[in-house]
Amino acid sequence: MKNKFAIGFASLLFSGFAGAQGLYYMGTEAQESMPLKWTVGADLTYDDNVAPGYGSKEDSLSINPYVGLSFVSITPQTTWDVYARLGAIYYFDQPDAPGADDTYAQARAGINMTHRFSDRLRISSRNFLSYELEPDYSYGFASTRQMGEYFYWQTDNSVGYRWTDRLATYTGFQLTGLDYDDVPNADRFTYTLYNQFRYLLGPQDVLTAEYRYGHTDADGVAPDSESHYILVGIEHRFNPSSVMIARAGAQISETDGGDSNTTPFVELAVNTQVNTQFQVRGFLRYSVEPYDTVQVVGNSHYNFDERKTLRIGVSGNYALSESLSLYGGVDYIPTSFEDGRLVSGSGPSSTSDRDENLVNAYVGVSMKFTDYLTGSLTYNFTNSDSDFDNRDYDRNRVTVGVHAEF
Numbered sequence: 423m424k425n426k427f428a429i430g431f432a433s434l435l436f437s438g439f440a441g442a443q444g445l446y447y448m449g450t451e452a453q454e455s456m457p458l459k460w461t462v463g464a465d466l467t468y469d470d471n472v473a474p475g476y477g478s479k480e481d482s483l484s485i486n487p488y489v490g491l492s493f494v495s496i497t498p499q500t501t502w503d504v505y506a507r508l509g510a511i512y513y514f515d516q517p518d519a520p521g522a523d524d525t526y527a528q529a530r531a532g533i534n535m536t537h538r539f540s541d542r543l544r545i546s547s548r549n550f551l552s553y554e555l556e557p558d559y560s561y562g563f564a565s566t567r568q569m570g571e572y573f574y575w576q577t578d579n580s581v582g583y584r585w586t587d588r589l590a591t592y593t594g595f596q597l598t599g600l601d602y603d604d605v606p607n608a609d610r611f612t613y614t615l616y617n618q619f620r621y622l623l624g625p626q627d628v629l630t631a632e633y634r635y636g637h638t639d640a641d642g643v644a645p646d647s648e649s650h651y652i653l654v655g656i657e658h659r660f661n662p663s664s665v666m667i668a669r670a671g672a673q674i675s676e677t678d679g680g681d682s683n684t685t686p687f688v689e690l691a692v693n694t695q696v697n698t699q700f701q702v703r704g705f706l707r708y709s710v711e712p713y714d715t716v717q718v719v720g721n722s723h724y725n726f727d728e729r730k731t732l733r734i735g736v737s738g739n740y741a742l743s744e745s746l747s748l749y750g751g752v753d754y755i756p757t758s759f760e761d762g763r764l765v766s767g768s769g770p771s772s773t774s775d776r777d778e779n780l781v782n783a784y785v786g787v788s789m790k791f792t793d794y795l796t797g798s799l800t801y802n803f804t805n806s807d808s809d810f811d812n813r814d815y816d817r818n819r820v821t822v823g824v825h826a827e828f
Contacts, residue, residue: 435584435588435590435620435622435628436544436582436584436590444550444560444561444562445560445561445562445689445691445705445707445733445735446560446691446693446703446704446705446735446737447691448665448667448691448693451501451503451534451536452494452496452501452503452534453496454494454496455494455495455496456492456493456494457493458491458492458493459491459492459493459827459828460489460490460491460827460828461488461489461490461491461492461507461825461826461827462488462489462490462825462826463487463488463489463823463824463825463826464485464486464487464488464823464824464825465485465486465488465821465822465823466483466484466485466486466821466822466823467483467484467485467486467819467820467821467822468481468482468483468819468820468821469481469482469483469484469817469818469819470817470818470819471815471816471817471818472484472513472517472519472522473517473518473519473522473567474567474804474806474815474817475566475567475806475812475813475815476517476519476520476521476522476812477518477519477520478518479815480517480518480519482513482514482515482517483513483514483515484511484512484513484514485511485512485514486509486510486511486512486528487509487510488507488508488509488510488528489507489508489509490505490506490507490508491505491506491507492504492505492506493505498538499537499538499539500535500536500537500538501534501535501536501537502533502534502535503532503533503534503535504532504533504534505530505531505532506529506530506531506532507528507529507530507531508528508529509527509528509529510525510526510527510528511525511526511528511555512524512525513525521570521604526554526555526571527553527554527571528553528554528555529551529552529553529554530550530551530552530553530554531550531551531552532548532549532550532551533547533549534546534547534548534549535547541584542583542584542585543581543582543583543584544581544582545579545580545581545582546578546579546580546582546594547577547578547579547580548576548577548578548579549575549576549577549578550575550576550577551573551574551575551576552573552574552575553571553572553573553574554571554572555570555571555572557572559733559735559753559755559780559782560705560735560753561574562707562711562733563600563610563711563713564713565713565714565731565755565757565778565780566714566778566780566806566808566813567804567806567815567817570602570603570604570605571602571603572600572601572602572603572605573599573600573601573602573603574598574599574600574601575598575599576596576597576598576599577596577597578594578595578596579594579595579596580592580593580594580595580616581593581594587622588621588622589619589620589621589622590619590620590622591617591618591619591620592616592617592618592620593616593617593618594615594616595613595614595615595616596612596613596614596616597611597612597613597614598610598611598612598613598614599611599612600713606641606642607640607641607642607643607644607716607723608641608642608644608713608714608716609640609641609642610638610639610640610641610712610713611638611639612636612637612638612639612712613636613637614634614635614636614637615634615635615636616632616633616634616635617632617633618630618631618632619631619632623656626658626659626660627656627657627658627659628656628657629654629655629656630653630654630655630656630657630669631653631654631655632651632652632653632654632655632669632671633650633651633652633653634649634650634651634653635648635649635650635651636648636649636651638712640712640715642716643716643723643725643765643766644715644716644725644765645677645678645679645680645725645727645765646677646678647675647676647677647678647712647727648675648676649673649674649675649676649710649712650673650674650675651671651672651673651674651687652671652672652674653669653670653671653672653687654669654670654671655667655668655669655670656668660694663694663695664692664693664694664695665692665693665694666690666691666692667689667690667691667692668689668690668691669687669688669689669690670686670687670688670689671686671687672684672685672686672687673685673686673687673709673710675710675728677725677727679763680727680761680763681727681761683710683727683728683761685709685710685728685730686708687708687709688706688707688708688709689705689706689707689708689709690704690705690706690707691703691704691705692704692705698741699740699741699742700738700739700740700741701738701739701740702736702737702738703736703737703738704734704735704736704737705733705734705735706732706733706734706735707731707732707733708730708731708732708733709730709731710728710729710730710731711729711730711731712729713729714729715727715729715759716765717759717762717776717810718810718811719762719769719773719810720767720769721767721768721769722764722766722767722768722769723764723765723766723767724762724763724764724765724769724772724773725762725763725765726759726760726761726762726775726776727760727761727762727763728758728759728760728761729757729758729759729760730757730758730760731755731756731757731758732754732755732756732757733753733754733755734753734754734755735751735752735753735754736751736752737749737750737751738750738751744790745789745790745791746787746788746789746790747787747788748785748786748787749785749786749787749788750783750784750785750786751783751784752781752782752783752784753780753781753782753783754779754780754781755779755780755781755782756777756778756779756780757777757778757779757780758775758776758777759775759776759777759778759809760775761775762774762775762776776808776809776810777808777809778806778807778808778809778810778813779806779807779808780804780805780806780807781803781804781805782802782803782804783802783803783804784800784801784802784803785800785801786798786799786800786801786821787799794826794827794828795824795825795826796824796825796826796827797822797823797824798821798822798823798824799820799821799822799823800819800820800821800823801818801819801820801821802817802818802819802820802821803816803817803818803819804816804817804819805817
């Protein structure tokens with residue numbers, strides 16, 4: 423009986439751990455092997471505000487051709503999940519904004535691996551990189567439109583060990599890099615060390631206790647910073663297709679030249695298959711973020727030591743039939759910039775706190791024409807309301823796309 427108990431719940435003890443690679447990520451592994459699959463497609467987009475915050479409002483039409491591949495290999499010991507996508511954005515009318523071009527590259531790739539030495543010991547490695555123009559709000563660093571491409575990468579590596587039938591640990595490190603081509607003071611490199619204790623409370627629940635330490639090296643006049651995280655949480659499986667991961671605690675952050683501050687930290691992720699037709703995913707995170715901390719106020723640069731950010735995202739997909747599906751989602755990102763101090767220029771040594779709110783919403787429909795060919799129509803709306811100059815804007819985009827899988 424004891425061996426059956428240990429084998430039956432080992433997967434639950436190990437299944438829920440999630441690094442920070444994507445705020446929607448639930449820590450789950452691929453369940454079935456999948457042969458090499460190719461995707462070829464193109465999107466045609468009308469954008470009524472192609473470079474918000476960078477001069478007068480202008481519209482443009484662009485095309486985004488791309489090619490991608492993916493495959494999954496699962497053996498009793500090792501799981502490999504590999505994917506990549508390469509494309510470009512071409513604007514038929516080059517935007518007039520300073521520094522704008524008519525062609526931008528797009529690339530994404532990921533390699534995820536889990537190796538099980540035994541039912542007690544495993545190692546995991548999740549690796550992701552992207553080079554693209556538009557920010558993806560679900561990855562937890564973007565808060566506004568930037569001119570020019572950015573390169574974002576992350577590697578998360580951990581060792582999991584089940585000490586008893588109910589107790590397991592994950593210990594690991596994470597490296598994250600963010601580099602902009604044309605945005606000063608915005609590049610970041612962060613390393614994070616963490617240890618998580620996991621206690622199996624019952625057939626559906628795992629309690630967690632976690633400590634993280636993160637250090638961020640900043641670019642230009644932006645100062646370096648560090649954070650300590652002390653968190654407790656729960657991971658609950660409502661049923662085999664519905665999972666919730668929640669953690670909360672304290673974040674103790676300090677910026678070079680600034681004061682140490684303690685603030686609440688909360689993160690939540692939910693994934694549920696409501697029925698055979700309807701799937702919903704969501705996330706929430708409240709934290710002090712090290713990104714986008716240097717802002718222009720007047721003619722001077724100020725670093726806001728506490729950039730308190732709430733990120734909420736919900737997305738869903740509803741299958742009307744085997745060939746027709748509706749999809750949509752919304753991101754809401756209110757940010758409070760606090761403790762601003764002069765880092766460049768000749769202004770006052772400090773400045774008042776400022777707020778910024780961003781809403782990004784989309785809705786679309788996809789139609790499967792054949793077993794291989796699918797078309798889509800998407801409408802995307804973005805609104806930014808900011809106390810900073812030139813960061814208020816509305817943006818509407820309509821995209822028609824088609825792709826083939828084989």
